[in-house]
Amino acid sequence: MRNKLFVIIASLFVVFGSYASEISVEDSKTLLNLVETEKDFSDALDLLGQADNFKVLKADSTIMGLVEELGTTHNVSTIGWGDDADAESNEESDNSDEKEDGEGESDVPDSLWSIFFLSFAAGFAALLTPCVFPMIPMTVSFFTKQSKTKAKGIRNAIFYGISIIVIYIVLGSVITAIFGAEVLNEMSTNPTFNIVFFLILVIFAISFMGAFEIRMPSKWVNKADSKADKGGIIGIFFMALALALVSFSCTGPIVGSLLVTAASEGGLAPFIGMFGFSLALALPFALFAAFPGWMNSLPKSGGWLNTVKVVLGFLELALAFKFLSNADLSLQAHLLEREVFLAIWIGIFLVLALYLFGFLTLPHDSKIERLSVGRTLLGTFTLIFVIYMLPGMWGAPLKLISAFPPPLQYAESPMGVGGGGVAVGDHPEGTHLGPQNIYVFHDYDKALAYAKEVNKPLFVDFTGHNCVNCRKMEQSVWGEPGVINVLRDDVVIVSLYVDERTELPKSEQKTVKYPDGRTKKLVTVGDKWMYKQISEFKATAQPYYVMQNTDGKVISDGPATYKDHKNPVDFKKWLNQSLKK
Numbered sequence: 108m109r110n111k112l113f114v115i116i117a118s119l120f121v122v123f124g125s126y127a128s129e130i131s132v133e134d135s136k137t138l139l140n141l142v143e144t145e146k147d148f149s150d151a152l153d154l155l156g157q158a159d160n161f162k163v164l165k166a167d168s169t170i171m172g173l174v175e176e177l178g179t180t181h182n183v184s185t186i187g188w189g190d191d192a193d194a195e196s197n198e199e200s201d202n203s204d205e206k207e208d209g210e211g212e213s214d215v216p217d218s219l220w221s222i223f224f225l226s227f228a229a230g231f232a233a234l235l236t237p238c239v240f241p242m243i244p245m246t247v248s249f250f251t252k253q254s255k256t257k258a259k260g261i262r263n264a265i266f267y268g269i270s271i272i273v274i275y276i277v278l279g280s281v282i283t284a285i286f287g288a289e290v291l292n293e294m295s296t297n298p299t300f301n302i303v304f305f306l307i308l309v310i311f312a313i314s315f316m317g318a319f320e321i322r323m324p325s326k327w328v329n330k331a332d333s334k335a336d337k338g339g340i341i342g343i344f345f346m347a348l349a350l351a352l353v354s355f356s357c358t359g360p361i362v363g364s365l366l367v368t369a370a371s372e373g374g375l376a377p378f379i380g381m382f383g384f385s386l387a388l389a390l391p392f393a394l395f396a397a398f399p400g401w402m403n404s405l406p407k408s409g410g411w412l413n414t415v416k417v418v419l420g421f422l423e424l425a426l427a428f429k430f431l432s433n434a435d436l437s438l439q440a441h442l443l444e445r446e447v448f449l450a451i452w453i454g455i456f457l458v459l460a461l462y463l464f465g466f467l468t469l470p471h472d473s474k475i476e477r478l479s480v481g482r483t484l485l486g487t488f489t490l491i492f493v494i495y496m497l498p499g500m501w502g503a504p505l506k507l508i509s510a511f512p513p514p515l516q517y518a519e520s521p522m523g524v525g526g527g528g529v530a531v532g533d534h535p536e537g538t539h540l541g542p543q544n545i546y547v548f549h550d551y552d553k554a555l556a557y558a559k560e561v562n563k564p565l566f567v568d569f570t571g572h573n574c575v576n577c578r579k580m581e582q583s584v585w586g587e588p589g590v591i592n593v594l595r596d597d598v599v600i601v602s603l604y605v606d607e608r609t610e611l612p613k614s615e616q617k618t619v620k621y622p623d624g625r626t627k628k629l630v631t632v633g634d635k636w637m638y639k640q641i642s643e644f645k646a647t648a649q650p651y652y653v654m655q656n657t658d659g660k661v662i663s664d665g666p667a668t669y670k671d672h673k674n675p676v677d678f679k680k681w682l683n684q685s686l687k688k
Contacts, residue, residue, distance in 0.1 A: 138155070229384055230384040274348055275351070302434045305431040312420045417462065418463075428448060448513055453497065459489050460490040542602075545585075562657065563657075565601060565655040568600060569640045570650050571633075572607070576673075584675045598654070646666070
């Protein structure tokens with residue numbers, strides 16, 4: 108009889124599929140009537156619980172009567188039976204809705220908000236530069252003379268602010284239109300792209316420090332300025348354009364940095380970035396133009412404006428090395444390993460601290476007779492930051508900046524100076540030192556074979572060399588108590604780098620068709636793993652974690668992502684639920 112039950116179960120799996128089936132009410136009753144042992148009962152409940160029409164089956168009084176009767180017979184509690192399946196079904200449905208749009212739906216909203224707030228802060232910083240801040244009183248004077256009534260002044264000020272926003276948004280939109288969202292996203296992992304942006308940001312940083320000024324052609328500035336004198340709506344628009352052109356030597360490097368960051372995100376990021384930047388820039392101009400009396404509350408122009416500009420130059424220089432690090436990681440050249448990167452950052456921020464404390468001066472700096480409170484505080488926090496980074500040279504994780512330096516294993520001393528991180532011991536053939544000094548596979552087939560050999564679940568980690576959120580998870584979540592012991596002892600980890608540029612053997616290079624219908628030739632190892640993630644899970648965002656059994660079937664209740672599991676408590680719960688299942 109028991110063999111008969113297994114034949115029916117196997118038949119149902121073959122006909123309908125184990126995770127996407129509909130089982131009729133009559134077949135369900137037949138299945139339950141064949142149950143003889145507790146194991147039979149458990150298998151039957153699992154099968155019914157995975158049916159697409161599970162809710163229909165659960166609503167049938169006869170089926171529920173049989174379930175309760177068998178539960179009593181075999182001393183198995185059926186209270187809440189199927190609730191987990193309901194939740195899983197709903198979660199999978201929600202996830203599929205998210206994933207159909209690839210990376211866009213689940214992670215992009217958060218990243219776009221980050222881009223917006225970063226851009227807004229950058230716009231405010233640009234406002235405090237010597238090219239922009241002195242323009243505020245000039246603008247107020249212009250609107251005071253042109254506006255015969257207060258209402259007209261407010262209207263003109265609002266249009267002026269909108270004009271500034273439109274000018275910068277058009278700039279971001281043109282960038283997106285020229286390159287395309289997909290190309291911009293792919294460029295973010297391209298070494299050439301990252302090296303070019305490194306050089307651009309270094310030039311911008313040197314410009315901010317006073318070596319030279321990047322200006323728009325005077326012909327453009329004069330033409331925009333002449334049209335601004337005509338008055339009316341057109342004149343106001345050209346006055347906004349003149350502001351953008353005249354202040355380019357200060358705003359250009361900031362806008363360039365924002366577009367670099369936005370280009371790495373792709374999609375709507377350039378548009379959102381320019382909106383956030385221009386909004387912060389436009390608001391003060393519009394408000395002070397509408398309410399000239401507020402001008403009395405503004406601090407006077409002076410040497411402090413150049414200090415702001417120099418500080419931004421140091422920050423741009425530090426950011427530039429992040430792009431160089433991205434290129435190094437993509438090429439796996441090991442020229443800018445973790446210790447070298449941190450040494451560069453420590454040097455940059457130490458010099459910045461000395462500058463803020465007045466020990467160093469740069470061109471265009473005013474003579475410092477005494478330090479202001481703000482400058483002293485900023486210098487103090489910069490020095491604290493330098494001291495915080497120092498232990499990172501000897502293997503400290505530095506969780507506050509984990510997204511910026513190369514990962515711990517990409518270092519001259521991956522185990523920390525003296526090898527004091529974690530005892531290495533023996534490790535399986537084919538593994539490599541990974542996050543938190545855990546040995547991981549980089550080949551899926553080898554990892555699955557080893558998982559079957561040692562009878563442990565397979566933890567599949569879709570990641571990337573240049574994935575910022577991946578580094579955050581590895582530094583801030585993987586190492587937490589209750590997580591690291593599971594990852595080290597209870598599972599086999601395979602880290603699949605979707606941006607790995609190693610070329611596949613010719614025999615494995617092939618043209619494949621993606622779920623959306625487009626075709627692409629798989630040339631690199633990264634292409635292979637990206638295709639696996641998209642074709643099997645309909646997702647493109649990283650990090651993306653799934654747990655599989657030794658046959659390669661998913662056993663986790665949905666994936667773990669940065670968006671939903673960046674809290675160690677949530678990730679630990681997901682791990683434990685997957686292991687239990």
